[in-house]
Amino acid sequence: MNVPRPQPAECPIGVFDSGVGGLSVLRHIRAQLPHEHLLYFADSGHAPYGEKTEEFVVERALAVTAFLLDHGAKALVVACNTATVAAIKAVRARYPELPVVGVEPGLKPAAAATRNGKVGVLATARTLKGDKFLQLREQISATTHAEFLLQAAVGLVDQIELGDLQAPKIGAMLEQYVAPLLAQGADTLVLGCTHYPFVRDGIEQVLAAHDRADVVLIDTGDAVARQLGRLLDTGALLRAAAPDAPATLRGFTTARPAALSAAFLALLDLDPVVAAADI
The missing domain is CATH 3.40.50.1860 (Rossmann fold)
Known part of the structure; x- marks a missing residue:
C-alpha cells in the first residue's frame, strides 16, 4: 500500500x-x-x-x-x-x-437554521446523486424536522469558471435554479458547491427580487x-x-x-x- x-x-x-x-x-x-x-x-x-x-x-x-x-x-x-x-x-x-x-453540503447547520423546516439545496447533479449525500440527507431528516428540497444547478460551475461573475447568463441561471426553491417555501439555502459562494451576491439579488431577503444562506x-x-x-x-x-x-x-x-x-x-x- x-x-x-x-x-x-x-x-x-x-x-x-x-x-x-x-x-x-x-x-x-x-x-x-x-x-x-x-x-x-x-x-x-x-x-x-x-x-x-x-x-x-x-x-x-x-x-x-x-x-x-x-x-x-x-x-x-x-x-x-x-x-x-x-x-x-x-x-x-x-x-x-x-x-x-x-x-459536504451543510445540511446539518441548515436543519438547525431553518424556521419552517424547508431547506433548499443547490448543488451539482453528481453531488445530489451520491450515496454519501443521500445517506447524510436521510440521517438528518430522520433526526430533525427538516425537509430538503434538491436543485441541480446544471452548467453553473462552467459559467463561474469563465470568471465573469456579473455575466447576465449567471444571473439567469441563478433565477432559474433558486426561484423554484423559493416557490416551494425554502427559508434556508445550502450552497452545496464550493463555486457558489463566489456568486453569493447574485443569489442575494434573486432573493431580494422575490422579496425573500430573509432566506439564510449556508456556506461550510x-x-x-x-x-x-x-x-x-x-x-x-x-x-x-x-x-x-x-x-x-x-x-x-x-x-x-x-x-x-x-x-x-x-x-x-x-x-x-x-x-x-x-x-
Missing part, C-alpha cells in the same frame, strides 16, 4: 478542486491558519466533475492527491463537494495516515477550515509563526496557468506563482 510518511509541520497543506471553486475554501483556510504553506490544485482541464461518472472523479482525486503528496503535502483538503461525495472514501483508504478534510468553508485546524493540532502538524519565513502559496492547474492566475487575482486579490500540471 502506498502510504505517505508523516510530514513535518513545515510542509504545505494541499487543497484541490475541479476548478476555481475551492478558492472559496482556501480563503477561509488562509484566514484561520495564516502561518501555513498552501498548495492549490485546480483540475480545470478535467472539469466540471459534477457531470462526470463517479469512477472518473475517483480516478482524478487519487491522481491529484498523489501529485500533491509528491510536492510535500502534509494534509489534504478536498475542496470540492462532488469529489468529497464520490472519492474521499477512496482517498482515505489509499492514504490512511494522511489527514484529509472534505466538504469556515467549518472546513476549523476541522483542518483541529486535525493539524491533533497530529502536531500546525506550523508555528515564523516572521522570517512567511507562509507561501503556490498554484497548479491542468488547464492554462494564466486562467488560474486570473482567478486568484479576481476572486482573492492574490498573485501566487502558478504552474501547469501534466497529470
Whole structure:
C-alpha cells in the first residue's frame, strides 16, 4: 500500500478542486491558519466533475492527491463537494495516515437554521446523486424536522469558471435554479458547491427580487477550515509563526496557468506563482 510518511509541520497543506471553486475554501483556510504553506490544485482541464461518472472523479482525486503528496503535502483538503461525495472514501483508504478534510453540503447547520423546516439545496447533479449525500440527507431528516428540497444547478460551475461573475447568463441561471426553491417555501439555502459562494451576491439579488431577503444562506468553508485546524493540532502538524519565513502559496492547474492566475487575482486579490500540471 502506498502510504505517505508523516510530514513535518513545515510542509504545505494541499487543497484541490475541479476548478476555481475551492478558492472559496482556501480563503477561509488562509484566514484561520495564516502561518501555513498552501498548495492549490485546480483540475480545470478535467472539469466540471459534477457531470462526470463517479469512477472518473475517483480516478482524478487519487491522481491529484498523489501529485500533491509528491510536492510535500502534509494534509489534504478536498475542496470540492462532488469529489468529497464520490472519492474521499477512496482517498482515505489509499492514504490512511494522511489527514484529509472534505466538504459536504451543510445540511446539518441548515436543519438547525431553518424556521419552517424547508431547506433548499443547490448543488451539482453528481453531488445530489451520491450515496454519501443521500445517506447524510436521510440521517438528518430522520433526526430533525427538516425537509430538503434538491436543485441541480446544471452548467453553473462552467459559467463561474469563465470568471465573469456579473455575466447576465449567471444571473439567469441563478433565477432559474433558486426561484423554484423559493416557490416551494425554502427559508434556508445550502450552497452545496464550493463555486457558489463566489456568486453569493447574485443569489442575494434573486432573493431580494422575490422579496425573500430573509432566506439564510449556508456556506461550510469556515467549518472546513476549523476541522483542518483541529486535525493539524491533533497530529502536531500546525506550523508555528515564523516572521522570517512567511507562509507561501503556490498554484497548479491542468488547464492554462494564466486562467488560474486570473482567478486568484479576481476572486482573492492574490498573485501566487502558478504552474501547469501534466497529470
